[in-house]
Amino acid sequence: MRVIRSVPAAVWFFALFFTCWQALASLRILDPLFFPPPSRLFSTVGSLLASGELGREAGRTLTRASVGFGTGAVAGILAAALVSSWPWLHRATQPAIAALYSSPKLTLLPMLMLLVGVNETSRILLVGLSSFLLVVMQVSDAVRSVNPDYVNMAASYGAGQAMVIRRVYLPACLPQIFTALRLAFGRALVLTISIELLSGQNGLGSMIWSAWQTFAVEKLYVGVMLAAGLGLLFQALFRILERRLVPWERR
Numbered sequence: 303m304r305v306i307r308s309v310p311a312a313v314w315f316f317a318l319f320f321t322c323w324q325a326l327a328s329l330r331i332l333d334p335l336f337f338p339p340p341s342r343l344f345s346t347v348g349s350l351l352a353s354g355e356l357g358r359e360a361g362r363t364l365t366r367a368s369v370g371f372g373t374g375a376v377a378g379i380l381a382a383a384l385v386s387s388w389p390w391l392h393r394a395t396q397p398a399i400a401a402l403y404s405s406p407k408l409t410l411l412p413m414l415m416l417l418v419g420v421n422e423t424s425r426i427l428l429v430g431l432s433s434f435l436l437v438v439m440q441v442s443d444a445v446r447s448v449n450p451d452y453v454n455m456a457a458s459y460g461a462g463q464a465m466v467i468r469r470v471y472l473p474a475c476l477p478q479i480f481t482a483l484r485l486a487f488g489r490a491l492v493l494t495i496s497i498e499l500l501s502g503q504n505g506l507g508s509m510i511w512s513a514w515q516t517f518a519v520e521k522l523y524v525g526v527m528l529a530a531g532l533g534l535l536f537q538a539l540f541r542i543l544e545r546r547l548v549p550w551e552r553r
Contacts, residue, residue, distance in 0.1 A: 338520050343527070346520040355509070360528060363494055363505040366422070370429025371490035375483055377430070378437025385438070386445035403435040407493055408500065415501075425497050432493050433486040440482035444475040480544040484537055491533055 320340045326332040327339035334342075350356035385392040407428055414424040448471055456466050498507025506529050513522035 336519065338523060342520050343523055346524050350521070350524065356524070356528070359504060359506050359509045359525075360532065363491075363498065363507070363529075364532065366426055366497075366505065367429060367487070367490045367494040370426045370494065371433045371487050373426075374430035374433025374435075374490070375437050375486055378434040378482075378486075379441055379479070381434070381438045382441035382445060386442050392442065392446075399435060399439060402431070403439060407432045408496060411497060411501070420501070425494070425501070428497065429490045429493050433490050436486045436489060437482045440485070441475065441479055444478035444482075445471060448474045476548045477544075480540060480548060484540045484544075487536055487540065488533055491529070491536070495529055 323332070323337070324339045324341060327334050327337055347356065385395055410431070411424065411428055414427055418424045418427065452470050452474070453466055456470050461469065494505070495507040495510075498505035499511050500507075506525050510522055510525040510529075513519075513525060
């Protein structure tokens with residue numbers, strides 16, 4: 303019983319879900335043509351791994367998402383620190399940031415393609431812009447919400463600007479920074495796959511679209527589930543990193 307209780311509830315949920323799916327498909331309650339049983343999906347995963355296609359396409363998607371997310375997140379944190387230092391700059395840039403944040407990002411893809419060409423640069427720029435907008439909004443709010451009494455107290459004890467940033471602003475803002483990073487990476491992955499569905503010649507999105515066009519149902523399911531699994535994996539990794547770096551913010 304102790305071993306059973308130590309298994310996370312999510313594992314039991316997925317085990318029960320796939321078991322029921324397999325049973326319903328085997329009994330033809332679910333049409334295997336449209337809902338292939340997990341046994342066939344696992345076989346498809348094996349063949350795609352053996353051919354190298356699954357790893358290759360997933361790697362291309364992760365590369366695009368990671369490069370776009372990394373550049374956008376770093377730029378967003380730096381920009382948030384900058385606009386939070388000068389209230390007039392925050393007031394001047396907030397309408398433009400809010401307008402871009404609220405607009406569907408895929409609508410900007412043709413414009414970027416027009417400016418920089420139909421290439422990887424335009425795709426990565428769009429992913430980076432999406433990450434930048436989310437991070438700059440979240441982090442600037444975090445910086446501006448720091449209690450000024452803490453800042454004044456640190457300054458009264460002789461702390462310089464660097465010490466105030468390291469001892470006051472950074473601990474106060476880290477939880478929201480990690481929240482912004484988790485959300486930004488999830489959005490970067492979604493946007494990357496969406497771009498690949500529209501204009502990519504490779505990547506998970508392109509593989510999913512090609513599977514739909516050729517009615518390769520098992521391959522389509524595998525692509526969608528792998529995309530979901532990657533999102534789940536990286537969300538868990540960000541959570542682990544947050545627990546290590548922000549031990550005072552237990553969730």
